[in-house]
Amino acid sequence: MKRSMNRLLLAALAAASIALAPFPGATAPLVVPDRGLTLHGVEQQSYIRDVADRVFHPQEGAAHEAFAAPDGWTWEQTKIGGVPVDHMSAAQQKTKRVLLQLHGGGYVLGMSDAHRRLAMRQAVLTDAAEVYCVDYRTAPTYMYPAALEDAVAVYRGLIARGIDPAHIILVGDSAGGNLALELLLDLKSHDEPMPGVLLLASPWATFVHEKGTSRTTNADKDAFLGTNTPLYDAVAHAVYAPELALTDPRVSPVYADLTGLPPMLIQTGGDELFLTENEDLARKAAANGVTVTLTVYPGMPHDFALLLPELDESVQSLHEMADFVRRHMN
Numbered sequence: 224m225k226r227s228m229n230r231l232l233l234a235a236l237a238a239a240s241i242a243l244a245p246f247p248g249a250t251a252p253l254v255v256p257d258r259g260l261t262l263h264g265v266e267q268q269s270y271i272r273d274v275a276d277r278v279f280h281p282q283e284g285a286a287h288e289a290f291a292a293p294d295g296w297t298w299e300q301t302k303i304g305g306v307p308v309d310h311m312s313a314a315q316q317k318t319k320r321v322l323l324q325l326h327g328g329g330y331v332l333g334m335s336d337a338h339r340r341l342a343m344r345q346a347v348l349t350d351a352a353e354v355y356c357v358d359y360r361t362a363p364t365y366m367y368p369a370a371l372e373d374a375v376a377v378y379r380g381l382i383a384r385g386i387d388p389a390h391i392i393l394v395g396d397s398a399g400g401n402l403a404l405e406l407l408l409d410l411k412s413h414d415e416p417m418p419g420v421l422l423l424a425s426p427w428a429t430f431v432h433e434k435g436t437s438r439t440t441n442a443d444k445d446a447f448l449g450t451n452t453p454l455y456d457a458v459a460h461a462v463y464a465p466e467l468a469l470t471d472p473r474v475s476p477v478y479a480d481l482t483g484l485p486p487m488l489i490q491t492g493g494d495e496l497f498l499t500e501n502e503d504l505a506r507k508a509a510a511n512g513v514t515v516t517l518t519v520y521p522g523m524p525h526d527f528a529l530l531l532p533e534l535d536e537s538v539q540s541l542h543e544m545a546d547f548v549r550r551h552m553n
Contacts, residue, residue, distance in 0.1 A: 253293035253347050259538035267522055274531060275446035275524075279453065290336035293343065304376030309339055309356040316352035319390045320552065321381065323418070324356045325374055325406070327397025327425070327526060329454040330463035334358040341529050342394070345422070348545035349392055355381065359402070362457075367464035367474065374406045382416070391418035392548055393485075397448075397497075397526050398463075400426025404476040407484050419552045421487045422544050425526045428500040429475040430461040436499035444494040448525035458496070477503050486514040486551040490540050492523030514551070518543060 262270050292298035295314045302308065322345055326338040339356060346354045359373035382388060395403030400423040410417060425448075432438050438459075442450045449455060456462070464474045472479035477500055487508055491501040498519070505517035520527065520536045528537040 251294055253296075253343055255344050255348055255541060256538060257542070259535035260533045261535045270534075271446050271522075271524060271531065275452075278447070278530065287336075290339045296343070303355070303380035304373075306373040306376050306380075307334075307358040308377060309334065309342075309354070309358070311339075311343065311346070311354040311356075313346075313352050317350040318352055319387065320349060320351040320392055320419075320548070321386050321390055322346045322349065322351040322354045322392045322394060323378065323381065324354065325359070325393070325395040325399035325402045326356065327395070327399040327427075327529070328361070329427075329457035330362050330370060330398045330402075331454070331457050333361055337529055338396075341396075341532070344532075344541055345392075345394060345544060348541055349548045351392060362463045367467060370402055370463070371405050371409060371473075374402055375409055378406060378410070378418075379415075388416035389419045389552075392420055392422065392552070393418040394422040394424075394544075395426065396424040396529055398427050400424065401428065401474070401476065404428070404479075404484075405473060408472065408476065408479055408481075411483055417483070417485045419485060420548055421485050422547065423487065423489045424528055424540070425491055425495055425497055426489065426501060426504065427458065427497060428504040429477045430464065430467075430469040430471075431475060432459045432461075432469075433499075437496060438499065441494055441496050441498060444524070445492075445496040446494075446524045447527075447530055448496040455496075477507055481508045481511040481513050484508065484511075484513045486547070487516070488544060488547045489515065489517045490528070490543065491517070491519055492525060492527055493519055493521040494524050496525055516547065 292311055296311050298311050300309055322342060324338065324342040326334055334356060342354050342356050355377065357374060357377050360369040393403050403421060403423065407417060448458065461469060467474055469475060470478050489501055489505050491498055502517065505515050508515040520540065523536050528540045531537050
């Protein structure tokens with residue numbers, strides 16, 4: 224019964240997130256505003272809790288707008304290296320930049336329309352010419368290293384197509400942030416070229432669920448990944464890689480040698496379950512000589528830009544990503 228209920232909640236999360244991110248259809252261009260909804264204090268936290276409640280308890284029969292490519296973009300679902308990907312391409316290309324997205328979801332959820340929308344916003348702001356969203360294999364059907372194998376296959380496939388690695392913007396949220404880091408470590412181990420920049424939102428940086436860190440101090444604050452949320456158990460019990468030690472660098476990049484990784488932006492929330500490990504990741508990257516920026520958005524929960532796209536903090540986080548790309552990619 225518990226497993227069945229968890230599956231229902233995970234499905235609800237994937238479906239409800241679509242409704243949280245209004246997106247124009249194919250007849251309208253995508254414009255990311257300069258500012259978003261500004262809330263403070265109790266009003267802000269009440270709003271976040273209300274949204275989380277709608278995510279986890281969607282109304283029966285609620286309508287969800289399906290993803291459609293905005294005006295000036297084409298969208299196709301294809302495969303690269305045998306891995307399903309969403310490919311969006313701009314008709315008018317300002318740069319040769321390519322945005323490669325590895326989505327979050329605790330390694331148990333697949334691609335969602337909310338992630339497609341997020342990738343498009345990031346692409347428009349960074350002037351990317353193309354977007355590739357990787358629909359990698361997930362647990363419990365496929366365990367480690369299935370997701371990593373898929374990410375590596377797509378990355379190598381893009382290089383084989385003639386895309387310059389230096390033009391690739393690698394983005395990952397939550398488990399996708401973990402996967403992005405593991406992809407880079409795999410490339411490093413094989414002396415393969417790195418992407419131009421790495422953009423991480425609420426990355427899952429360690430499989431260690433340690434007391435006294437934000438894993439416990441923010442457990443009741445994080446409205447989207449804290450206790451009594453569908454993905455909490457998948458994270459707390461590291462269901463994706465049960466055969467590996469929790470400190471194994473192959474799943475816990477805070478324990479890896481990060482030397483040689485590209486410029487890295489880490490965004491996290493002040494009420495984030497992963498706050499401590501995001502701070503640890505930034506310190507480790509800096510100690511290993513990586514150009515790294517860590518930004519903590521006060522009062523924000525896990526993956527806020529994805530799940531609360533209308534808030535000003537989410538809008539500003541996307542503009543920060545665009546500024547980071549401009550500063551580190553010519």
